[in-house]
Amino acid sequence: MKIGVITFPGSLDDRDAQRAVRLAGATPVALWHGDHDLQGVDAIVLPGGFSYGDYLRAGAIASHSPIMAEVIDAASKGMPVLGICNGFQMLAEARLLPGAHTRNGHQQFICRDQKMRVENASTDWTNGYAEGQEIVIPLKNADGRFVADAETITRIEGNGQVVFRYLDVNPNASINDIAGVANERGNVVGLMPHPEHATELGFGPDTADAMRSGTDGLAFFTSAIAALTRV
Amino acid sequence: MNPGADTVQNAAATPEKEQPYDALGLKEDEYLKIREILGRRPTSGELAMYSVMWSEHCSYKSSKNYLRQFGQKVSPAMKKNLMVGMGENAGVVDVGNGWAVTFKIESHNHPSYIEPFQGAATGVGGIVRDIISMGARPVAVMDALRFGAIDNDDTPRVVHGVTSGISFYANCLGLPNIGGETYFDSVYQANPLVNALAVGVLRHEDLHLANARGVGNKVVLFGARTGGDGIGGASILASDSFSEGGPTKRPAVQVGDPFAEKVLIECCLELFAQKLVEGIQDLGAAGISCATSELASNGDGGMFIELEKVLLRDPSLTAEEILMSESQERMMAIVRPEKLDGFLEVVKKWDVETSVLGEVTDTGRLIINWHGEEIVNVEPRTVAIDGPVYDRPVVYPTWIDALQADSASGLSRDGDLREQFLALLSSPNLSDKSWITNQYDKYVMGNTALSYPDDGGMVRVDEESGLGFAVATDANGRYCQLDPAMGARLALAEAFRNVAVTGATPVAVSDCLNFGSPENPEVMWQFSKTVEALADACLELEIPVTGGNVSFYNQTGDVPIHPTPVIAVLGTIDDVSKRIPSGWQDEGNNIYLLGTTALELDGSAWAGTIHDHLGGTPPVVDFAAEQRLAALIQAGNEQNIIASAHDLADGGLAQALAESVLRFGVGARVWLGDLLERDGIDVTTALFSESTGRVIVSVPREDDVRFQGLCEGRGYPVARIGVTDGSSLEVQDVFTVNADELRHAHTRTMQEYFGAVVGA
Numbered sequence: 001m002k003i004g005v006i007t008f009p010g011s012l013d014d015r016d017a018q019r020a021v022r023l024a025g026a027t028p029v030a031l032w033h034g035d036h037d038l039q040g041v042d043a044i045v046l047p048g049g050f051s052y053g054d055y056l057r058a059g060a061i062a063s064h065s066p067i068m069a070e071v072i073d074a075a076s077k078g079m080p081v082l083g084i085c086n087g088f089q090m091l092a093e094a095r096l097l098p099g100a101h102t103r104n105g106h107q108q109f110i111c112r113d114q115k116m117r118v119e120n121a122s123t124d125w126t127n128g129y130a131e132g133q134e135i136v137i138p139l140k141n142a143d144g145r146f147v148a149d150a151e152t153i154t155r156i157e158g159n160g161q162v163v164f165r166y167l168d169v170n171p172n173a174s175i176n177d178i179a180g181v182a183n184e185r186g187n188v189v190g191l192m193p194h195p196e197h198a199t200e201l202g203f204g205p206d207t208a209d210a211m212r213s214g215t216d217g218l219a220f221f222t223s224a225i226a227a228l229t230r231v
Numbered sequence: 232m233n234p235g236a237d238t239v240q241n242a243a244a245t246p247e248k249e250q251p252y253d254a255l256g257l258k259e260d261e262y263l264k265i266r267e268i269l270g271r272r273p274t275s276g277e278l279a280m281y282s283v284m285w286s287e288h289c290s291y292k293s294s295k296n297y298l299r300q301f302g303q304k305v306s307p308a309m310k311k312n313l314m315v316g317m318g319e320n321a322g323v324v325d326v327g328n329g330w331a332v333t334f335k336i337e338s339h340n341h342p343s344y345i346e347p348f349q350g351a352a353t354g355v356g357g358i359v360r361d362i363i364s365m366g367a368r369p370v371a372v373m374d375a376l377r378f379g380a381i382d383n384d385d386t387p388r389v390v391h392g393v394t395s396g397i398s399f400y401a402n403c404l405g406l407p408n409i410g411g412e413t414y415f416d417s418v419y420q421a422n423p424l425v426n427a428l429a430v431g432v433l434r435h436e437d438l439h440l441a442n443a444r445g446v447g448n449k450v451v452l453f454g455a456r457t458g459g460d461g462i463g464g465a466s467i468l469a470s471d472s473f474s475e476g477g478p479t480k481r482p483a484v485q486v487g488d489p490f491a492e493k494v495l496i497e498c499c500l501e502l503f504a505q506k507l508v509e510g511i512q513d514l515g516a517a518g519i520s521c522a523t524s525e526l527a528s529n530g531d532g533g534m535f536i537e538l539e540k541v542l543l544r545d546p547s548l549t550a551e552e553i554l555m556s557e558s559q560e561r562m563m564a565i566v567r568p569e570k571l572d573g574f575l576e577v578v579k580k581w582d583v584e585t586s587v588l589g590e591v592t593d594t595g596r597l598i599i600n601w602h603g604e605e606i607v608n609v610e611p612r613t614v615a616i617d618g619p620v621y622d623r624p625v626v627y628p629t630w631i632d633a634l635q636a637d638s639a640s641g642l643s644r645d646g647d648l649r650e651q652f653l654a655l656l657s658s659p660n661l662s663d664k665s666w667i668t669n670q671y672d673k674y675v676m677g678n679t680a681l682s683y684p685d686d687g688g689m690v691r692v693d694e695e696s697g698l699g700f701a702v703a704t705d706a707n708g709r710y711c712q713l714d715p716a717m718g719a720r721l722a723l724a725e726a727f728r729n730v731a732v733t734g735a736t737p738v739a740v741s742d743c744l745n746f747g748s749p750e751n752p753e754v755m756w757q758f759s760k761t762v763e764a765l766a767d768a769c770l771e772l773e774i775p776v777t778g779g780n781v782s783f784y785n786q787t788g789d790v791p792i793h794p795t796p797v798i799a800v801l802g803t804i805d806d807v808s809k810r811i812p813s814g815w816q817d818e819g820n821n822i823y824l825l826g827t828t829a830l831e832l833d834g835s836a837w838a839g840t841i842h843d844h845l846g847g848t849p850p851v852v853d854f855a856a857e858q859r860l861a862a863l864i865q866a867g868n869e870q871n872i873i874a875s876a877h878d879l880a881d882g883g884l885a886q887a888l889a890e891s892v893l894r895f896g897v898g899a900r901v902w903l904g905d906l907l908e909r910d911g912i913d914v915t916t917a918l919f920s921e922s923t924g925r926v927i928v929s930v931p932r933e934d935d936v937r938f939q940g941l942c943e944g945r946g947y948p949v950a951r952i953g954v955t956d957g958s959s960l961e962v963q964d965v966f967t968v969n970a971d972e973l974r975h976a977h978t979r980t981m982q983e984y985f986g987a988v989v990g991a
Contacts, residue, residue, distance in 0.1 A: 009582065010490050012405030016677040019694075034580075048675075050403045053490025109398045109670045110989045140402070140672045171989070197674040202808055203691075206895065211812045212680070 001026040004041035008033040012049035020196035024221030033065040043080040046087025058143040059089030080124035088190030099148035105173025113205035114139035115167040123186035124227035128219035135216035137193035144192040146174035195220040237275040255282035276606040279551040283517035290618035293749035294781040300766035301776040309775040320361040322777020336428040336743040338782035343425040347392025352400035352487040354427040360513030366439035367431030374411040375797040379420030381659040398670040403489035408671035409688025415659040421787035426743040441512035443530035453585040455560040458544035491560040498581040514561040522563040527611035533592035550601040626752035637846030639838040644915035649966035657976040658840040666981035680807040686729040697806035703729035708793030710849040715757040716764035720852040726800035731861035732876040734811040735802030742779040747791020757794040814894020815955045822953040826925035837919035856924040872934035879925040885918040901953035902963045
């Protein structure tokens with residue numbers, strides 16, 4: 001099982017996503033934004049960072065990178081695609097996911113261990129969770145406020161496309177506490193928190209058991225593997 | 232195009248021409264010295280180069296004579312793991328398994344007052360480029376901050392600006408911020424301190440030094456284009472005090488673009504990995520003047536540059552401005568001619584703009600042409616290395632006698648201790664700094680094992696073995712004001728202890744020495760005492776100083792800041808999974824206080840917060856005891872019997888207890904009776920004294936006997952003072968504070984002055 005992680009100029013969590021793929025049991029493949037070659041991967045992760053310095057709008061320039069044409073094509077054929085933080089912003093800019101992102105409500109960058117609820121456990125990236133499960137995933141962004149027009153919100157809420165919802169604290173003033181969404185088919189998922197930073201004992205969020213022992217994010221990657229295995 | 236460039240020929244022909252050396256920050260005798268070196272008047276380009284390179288900031292002319300001690304007071308043990316010592320862009324330490332760590336702390340104080348956001352941002356950018364130029368991948372940053380009084384009207388401007396500048400730049404670089412420290416004191420009102428630390432890792436074989444060797448090798452400038460920002464920054468900004476009513480110096484602050492730097496990091500690492508460069512030098516203070524003269528001085532000695540080939544952001548820049556510009560995100564590489572094509576391919580991949588400026592020569596001269604005319608012809612060492620060295624007057628400040636005589640021991644220790652405890656916990660300097668650290672990414676790279684609010688930050692270096700490093704910074708300016716020598720020892724001892732309590736072994740030091748004007752003989756006395764004490768202390772601890780930076784002229788008008796030598800200690804740990812948490816995670820563990828407590832309240836947070844008092848003599852440091860304490864913690868950790876360890880410093884035992892509760896929300900019942908009796912102290916002293924060599928550890932009950940045996944065997948004083956329990960902090964017969972009240976007291980202060988903590 002090969003999962004590609006695309007590096008854009010300004011990508012920051014690309015090697016972290018590769019590590020998470022490896023910890024989940026798949027083979028990470030480094031993909032380059034300027035190529036048109038997906039190197040035969042079975043799934044794709046668009047990692048976090050500040051691609052192109054987030055100039056223009058976060059994710060806007062990256063969504064026009066050469067490789068994005070291949071990503072859009074593969075996604076339309078059902079390949080699992082996950083966008084994390086800046087990757088989520090790219091997927092929204094590329095119209096693979098609904099909605100858009102603006103500056104956090106409080107106007108500041110925020111880094112915190114974020115509790116959220118899994119609202120849809122049937123997507124390619126969440127089938128390893130139970131619906132309603134509460135998980136803690138590190139969040140770190142400046143432009144994470146999810147926005148969409150009222151009609152879109154009604155539609156995605158009705159379709160079960162809201163995959164994650166913030167609990168306790170809405171860290172960026174996102175509409176309806178939306179932390180992550182999916183496309184209708186459920187193969188493309190994007191979220192602001194960083195599941196790749198909750199996959200390894202000792203380097204994740206604190207839990208009641210022990211310091212930095214949170215691994216709630218690992219199931220994202222095992223879910224994709226399960227989805228691909230099922231096919 | 233600047234047709235009027237002052238050529239060497241012209242300079243020789245017009246010796247009488249008046250030159251603005253004064254406005255460029257040069258003294259008359261320095262100007263005359265330049266004329267003597269050259270045997271003629273300098274061209275305006277040469278004058279620009281000498282003025283920035285001979286500035287205090289670049290030349291260390293007032294500190295050089297003292298800093299030599301760091302190279303002289305060295306034992307063989309200190310050299311053992313040192314791969315690169317002082318004098319290079321950053322020191323490099325062997326951490327085993329073929330890995331090395333490089334780290335350095337540097338000031339960006341003056342720009343951060345004028346323009347806090349860009350000043351702090353480019354401070355991070357500059358220190359990170361130092362790390363890259365050693366061939367290392369930057370993996371973490373930290374910052375030591377000093378702001379003015381928290382209730383001053385100007386402080387929010389600086390705090391918001393500095394925090395968001397660091398946040399913006401380091402977050403965009405993808406570097407975890409793993410800690411640091413923040414203090415408020417009116418002495419820093421118009422002169423905040425922004426000291427940025429960066430750490431990088433590399434394999435031994437990837438180590439590179441920046442020098443221009445190999446005649447015919449190309450000199451290549453790459454990265455951002457050169458613009459008009461930061462011109463004269465080094466000479467005018469960093470080497471002159473702010474005076475009221477003077478002209479605003481904003482145009483001399485650089486502007487940073489972290490995206491350009493992130494791309495530059497990856498580009499440089501790929502250039503190193505493919506062995507396409509001989510060396511890379513970063514462009515920081517003094518820009519091209521510094522890079523060319525240092526590369527040439529450290530290499531074969533000669534270099535020829537065609538300055539018009541520099542890619543410009545602003546085509547109207549003069550040759551002198553190009554030489555002095557401090558535009559950020561630029562690097563200079565030395566490349567073999569046959570590797571130039573490969574070099575250009577890599578920079579193209581990263582969309583980094585590049586121009587070949589010239590080559591290494593064997594002339595022994597740095598020659599710079601501007602559109603075919605020679606505008607600089609100097610021996611590079613005279614610019615970069617053999618600058619002026621001053622033996623500035625040193626005068627003992629007699630006011631210190633009265634200050635030291637005014638001990639805090641005479642202050643009333645009768646107050647309501649619960650009230651005092653909460654007042655300290657919520658005081659600006661001891662209160663929670665999540666307001667700042669929540670704006671920093673601590674997760675990126677996935678290797679952060681400890682970070683704020685832990686005593687030190689810790690990062691994994693090698694995923695296979697778990698090998699890692701820990702780092703902590705400390706400085707207590709109040710102590711340094713009372714006694715600069717002891718203050719420096721205290722800063723080193725605390726940073727050393729903060730690393731030791733994480734489970735790591737301290738191995739190296741970097742220092743950022745922030746002082747007032749060197750032209751003030753009393754400041755020079757403080758400086759001389761500090762450096763002497765630090766060099767002696769490092770020899771005693773047998774850990775070398777690997778580099779750092781001196782920042783003078785930190786004063787407004789005639790009032791210097793407290794001496795603030797920020798000491799960074801780096802430690803190594805063979806497996807970060809063995810790290811020791813700083814707080815309590817489990818109920819029912821025994822709490823021990825290691826070390827003894829004496830009546831040492833002079834200069835303490837208690838004296839400052841409760842009595843608004845600064846006087847007396849600071850606590851005494853015993854480095855032999857600190858070493859034994861570190862070894863004891865290490866031994867306990869090896870036996871896996873230490874559940875947590877937390878250093879005692881500002882605010883004493885009471886603060887350390889509170890922080891241990893707050894870290895994970897597990898409370899404690901504490902009793903002081905045995906301690907009071909053993910050490911012969913009163914309750915106030917027990918709670919708030921800042922005696923050194925002390926750590927609180929928690930130990931699982933089943934490991935009690937082994938732990939006590941360990942302490943006994945090593946002859947280190949230990950007292951059981953409590954047990955972890957519930958969620959409140961109860962000090963028996965003194966006070967009880969529940970978890971909510973503790974948290975509220977600890978977190979409210981920053982919010983009151985600067986707005987809500989995001990995401991709290």
